[in-house]
Amino acid sequence: MEESFRITxxxxxKAVSHPLRVRLLGLLRAEGPATASQLGRVVGESSGSTSYHLRELAKYGFIEEDPSPDGRERRWRARHLYTSWDNAQMSATPEGRESLTIMRARQLEFLGRATEQFDPGAWDPAWVTAAGMTDLLGNLPPAGLKEFFDRTDALLAELEERYAGDPAAEQIHLFVAGYPRKPEAS
Structure with a gap:
């Protein structure tokens, strides 16, 4: 699997920001190859619906067919670990701004699902202590915010390497967001 798919x-x-497509792509990235029927059961959709959306994801290069062990099932796999785009480039046109708005909504929906699904009673106390969310307020120029994101990516890669093989390691959702804030009217 390739590391990144850069959208220009x-x-x-806009095609990938469809709610079901975002969810299917996320499942294929997190859980590995699956059939339309398997994914349909997970997301509560018919195999016909998931099959259509999987073909759309394949058409745009997000996923590809994965040879099944017995050769009878049509399985799909993600082609990339994550998707990226240039916000400035996308926001240069009305269509791009609309696509960014739709994708931010999908990202927030995913964040909501991930936090709602975390049940502290189902996890070891060490995970309950480590998990959570924070709301930070900083004062940075655009270059500083970009550096923050770059260093966050590098830190995650470093920590994954350091803890590779640790029996306590679990797949985690990690969300990092940063937007300039205009002062509220007094």
Missing amino acids: DPQVL
Whole structure:
């Protein structure tokens, strides 16, 4: 699997931002190859619906067929670990701005699902202590915020390498967001 898929076309970003497509792509990335029927059971959709959306994801290069062990099932796998785009490039057109708005909504929906699904009673106390969310307020120029994101990516890679093989390691959702804030009117 390749590391990243860089989107440069607002239509491609809009295509992947469909709620079911975002969810299917996320499942294939997190859980590995699956059939339309398997994914349909997980997301509560018919195999026909999931099959259509999987073909759309394949058409835009997000996923590809994965040979099944017995050769009878049509399985799909993600082609990339994550998707990225240039916000400035996307926001240069009305279509791009619309695509960014839709994708941010999908990202927030995913964040909501991930936090709602975390049940502290189902996890070891060490995970309950480590898990959570924070709300930080900083004062940075655009270059500083970009550096923050770059260093966050590097830190995650470093920690994954350090803890590779640790029996207590679990797949985690990690969300990092940063937007400039205008002061509220007094």
